[in-house]
Amino acid sequence: MRIDKLLAHSGLGTRKEVKKLLKSSIIEINGEIVKDPKTQVDPDQDEIKIAGDQLDYQEFVYFMLNKPAGVISATEDVMHETVLDLLELSDIVQEPHPVGRLDIDTEGLLLLTNDGGLTHRLLSPKHHVDKTYLAEIEGIVTEEDVAAFRKGVELDDGYQTMPAELKVLAVDEESQTSNIEITIQEGKFHQVKRMFHAVGKEVLYLKRLSMGPLTLDPHLELGAYRECTKEEIAQLKAE
Incomplete structure (x- = not known):
């Protein structure tokens, strides 16, 4: 990576401003003053200092x-x-x-x-990354629902979902609600809500627990x- 690009990505200014920094002789790579903006640098291997202070660069966060x-x-x-x-x-x-x-x-x-x-x-x-959710459902989730989700259900627009793993954690007969855990491998718009709507139930609360x-x-x-x-x-x- 060019030193001017790295410095700009580190928040030290525009490419033009970084060139001024380089000309001021305060940029060091492995103890050597660097002025050429085209100088190649490896942030994982080289020691980069600005006016004596170590530059801690992260490409990704x-x-x-x-x-x-x-x-x-x-x-x-x-x-x-x-x-x-x-x-x-x-x-x-x-x-x-x-x-x-x-x-x-x-x-x-x-x-x-x-x-x-x-x-x-x-x-x-194509990578089929699992996404697991915890949900409270209005209605009693049955073994028939579990079986339907395992096969995939048809959404309101006719789309057939991929198989999903549905676990019933608790059922409250008095309030007619269920606590469930569901794992899907897709991310269609409002997918979990629409899947339960397809079997005549509504999602009251939804929380994602994991992704991959x-x-x-x-x-x-x-x-x-x-x-x-x-x-x-x-x-x-x-x-």
């Missing part, structure tokens, strides 16, 4: 967010608070985006990253986030 209801899975919106509004971006030069979308009233796990390659792999239909190998940290409160660990990132990239 990965955040796990426990999305609350009322927040939309977008980078910007004039009407609603977005998931990026929940991040403290003042120290983040990179521009992360949500990997997939959770409905505005859905809570739970949302991955945010600027790694476009990983985003594509996780969302690509990434599981929501139980210590993350609603609206809180943290950086993914190296182990989590490696698992995601191996998905």
